Amino acid sequence: MAYVASNILKSDSKKRKVEVIITKGLPDRKRSRIEAKCKRKAALLSLLRGKQVLEKEKEINEDDSVKNKKGKNNVLVNCLPDFMSGENKDSVVSNIKALAKMQQETLVHMKKRQGTPELLLKFPALDISETSTDLYSKSEVSPPLFLTDLQQLLLYATIGPAASFKPRWCQLKNSNKVSSTFLIVLKSVSLADFRKHKECFPNLIKHFKQAVEMISPTQFGNTAEEEFFRVPVSVNHLWKLGVTRSKGKQLMAQSLKKERDVHPVKYAGPDAFPRTLLLLNPLQLAQENYPLPVKTENDCYKEYVFSQDTYEKVTDQSPLFGLDCEMCKTADGKNSVTRVSLVNEKMETVYDTLVKPKYKIIDYVFQFSGITPKMMEPVTTTLQDVQHKIKSLLPKDAILCGQSLNFDLDSLKMFHPYVIDTSTIYNLSGFKNKKVGLKRLTSHFLGKEIQCGNQGHSSVEDASASIQLVLLKLKHSLEFGDLALYSGPLIDCDWKIPREISSESYAIHGNRKYFFNAGEKSIYRSFFEILTENEKKSLMIDREVVTHFYENEPMILESKTTDVEAVATAQKSLYNNDFTWLQLNGFHEILHTSPDTHGIKDCFCMLDSQVGKLLESMFSKMMVAVLLTGRNSDKYECENAMTLVKIT
Structure with a gap:
């Protein structure tokens, strides 16, 4: 026969009523379920009540750590109902201690996780380790990704929920903890180059564990900067983005x-x-x-x-x-x-x-x-x-x-x-x-x-x-x-209707131009204007042939004639900007000289060394991405891009 006994535990702030179910003459399985339920309730109550008592005892015994430690155990025991048997009390006390320890460990882990941004890929990544012979997983194939996918990730990492879209290819946890974003662009270097000359990129392999293939913008007649700095928006989504x-x-x-x-x-x-x-x-x-x-x-x-x-x-x-x-x-x-x-x-x-x-x-x-x-x-x-x-x-x-x-x-x-x-x-x-x-x-x-x-x-x-x-x-x-x-806050902003991509571009031969020539179908926002609206500072370091197109954009421009100068400028400006664009043009410039294999390897080693110096200089919680832009290898073929990304 079962009956319910109630015991009222008094506290300075309020009273708590605990129902303890004591069983006699019940089937074993039913009795064990009821006893387990009783123990869980008692343990929960003890934790809740013990927290208040511990705070008081800590103030009294703050100079006596040993006594304080014993006080914790006494609090846990004293919180239990008086009519519980000694054996049951010992079992519950043991459970309470275990629960308290787990709770403390969980709180520490959660606190640590909450303060650190974390990047998780939704698609299978490329295997860029030194020992891998194939960049691709045999069981999974990633869908095509574009430079706009990288754009959305860095935009979201920089301005958080104010970004129009979350990246579709990865999940960024604690985006508000990202200190700044930095994009290093290796112009004309391709995924095929990395795979063929992997020994020339020890710093990339050392510092990055996550990489994905991306469609090179040269496939549809664009450069990396043209593709990245235009944030496309379809006309029928204007209001969705707060216009x-x-x-x-x-x-x-x-x-x-x-x-x-x-x-x-x-x-x-x-x-x-x-x-x-x-x-x-x-x-x-x-x-x-x-x-x-x-x-x-x-x-x-x-x-x-x-x-x-x-x-x-x-x-x-x-x-x-x-x-x-x-x-x-x-x-x-x-x-x-x-x-x-x-x-x-x-x-x-x-x-x-x-x-x-x-x-x-x-x-x-x-x-x-x-x-x-x-x-x-x-x-x-x-x-x-x-x-x-x-x-x-x-x-x-x-x-x-x-x-x-x-x-x-x-x-x-x-x-x-x-x-x-x-x-x-x-x-x-x-x-x-x-x-x-x-x-x-x-x-x-x-x-x-x-x-x-x-x-x-x-x-x-x-x-x-x-x-x-x-x-x-x-x-x-x-x-x-x-x-x-x-939905969303209403703001007024400047929009741009872009130039059409030239249909004569050999990179978008035939029918492909109708898929990527979006001049009639879309309008675009400036990447830098979006950052400025959200009170973020931007820096662009590139050759003058590129920077002069962005003279009217709300950002700092640095035109450099060599990669060495560009890297030195970037190192000095690491702490001053929320977003930095650095394009290294060394390999792109020697392509016109038809270099031999030895010259190509030397150039790749130099680029990797410069990237390594930058990575060693970067501070905690920065999102760093390295983009290999890819290129056209002949009239119709294209070597695709690769993006490596990490949070320092």
């Missing part, structure tokens, strides 16, 4: 005027604003993991094809097509496309076909795909057949619409430059990175129910819903259906 409504409308008007000047077609029809303003820009395509026609060391896109042989420039008159795919799990461990549907603006199904995967289907995932074994028995259409058909159906300036269309294009193994993603143009949560499913969007805005019942999804239905959502937004405004556009 005043009047400023946003002014910029929209400017973009519309520019569009009409370039394409003097009378703007008419149901659209309330140009549909090109909803297109994902290059940064957003990368952030949303869309397949992009870039060259990587692991050649992850070697089987992908363009959606057109040639493209035309997108305009506000370009046609919209809804695209959706259904997937099944196949023997290669991946989700393979088994149905493809394409719908035009008139809600006409222009293409709908089942697709036979390359590998055997092991799970039809019927509740989602709606695909059955019987449906797939007569199918002979291959993925290559679908790719050719889509090429023949789409106009050269077609805009594809869909919900998280990156998964569909990835399964189709196709590149397409003009995309409107309904998961990014609608937002019901008010949070920038929280997406809402197509089913809920369709129900909320179109008043229709899709993906109902137990017969799986219909790709025709989903494609139609996506294009209807896009058309609905085009009838209203950029803000329509996007609660996040109203």
Whole structure:
């Protein structure tokens, strides 16, 4: 029989009531559970009460450390209920001591962690150790990263939550504890150079444990500084980044005027604003993991094809097509496309076909795909057949619409430059990175129910819903259906519409220029202006041929003629700035002299030595990144970039 006895423990500040359950005649398992619960409650109470008593006894016995130590044990014992047996008391006291020790260790560890910034990669890093023979993990492959990914990390490390985006490729804990950021750029040095001449970079290997491959900006006709110092923002995200409504409308008007000047077609029809303003820009395509026609060391896109042989420039008159795919799990461990549907603006199904995967289907995932074994028995259409058909159906300036269309294009193994993603143009949560499913969007805005019942999804239905959502937004405004556009403090700021990348650049030959030439699709902010707004100091150390482009920027400029002078200046300025850009041009300058292998190795050793001197001079809690920019090795090939990053 069980009964409850209550004991009131008195304190100077308040009374606490402890219920102690004493068991007799209960089954062993039930009794042990009750006793354990009793011990936990008693231990918790003792810790809470003991903390107050310890503080008082510490004041009394501050000159007698031994007595004070004994006092702690007495406090723990005296806090226990008087009616507990001696054996139980000993057990509880032992537990209390262990808990107190664990609590103290945890507090010390937490305090230490809270004061130190920590960088954790979300993607597999390159193995840059001296003993490694392959930079890549055999089990994991990192998705393509761009220089804007590094830009976002350093911006977030410098100004914290005031940055528009958190880096997608890593997690920075305690960003407010980062003392300053420092970027060292080795111009024209590539990942391939590092891999081939690893013995020339002992300081990089010694000081850095984390490194990632990045797409060299030379692949799309930019330099590292041009790519890094422009912070891209799509026009439809102006309000998300805190721009005043009047400023946003002014910029929209400017973009519309520019569009009409370039394409003097009378703007008419149901659209309330140009549909090109909803297109994902290059940064957003990368952030949303869309397949992009870039060259990587692991050649992850070697089987992908363009959606057109040639493209035309997108305009506000370009046609919209809804695209959706259904997937099944196949023997290669991946989700393979088994149905493809394409719908035009008139809600006409222009293409709908089942697709036979390359590998055997092991799970039809019927509740989602709606695909059955019987449906797939007569199918002979291959993925290559679908790719050719889509090429023949789409106009050269077609805009594809869909919900998280990156998964569909990835399964189709196709590149397409003009995309409107309904998961990014609608937002019901008010949070920038929280997406809402197509089913809920369709129900909320179109008043229709899709993906109902137990017969799986219909790709025709989903494609139609996506294009209807896009058309609905085009009838209203950029803000329509996007609660996040109203979040954040409103400030006024200067924005820049960039020059177009020259289509003649050999680095962006063929169709690739349509993916990276964002002049029509985006506006940019200056990296230095953002830092200045947040009261951060900036320093740029480079050759005069680079610094003269930034004379009007709000920062300190130092033009140096040699790398030795540049490094010396950087060492003197370590404590004076929140962000420092240092570009070493030694290797870039000797490339024009066609150096032999010995000359190349000497140059790499010199660069590594200079970087080593800087790293030895840096103080605690600095975020340091070393960027190997990569370069074009011939007319069409590109050697990619590599970024090494650490917190000192």
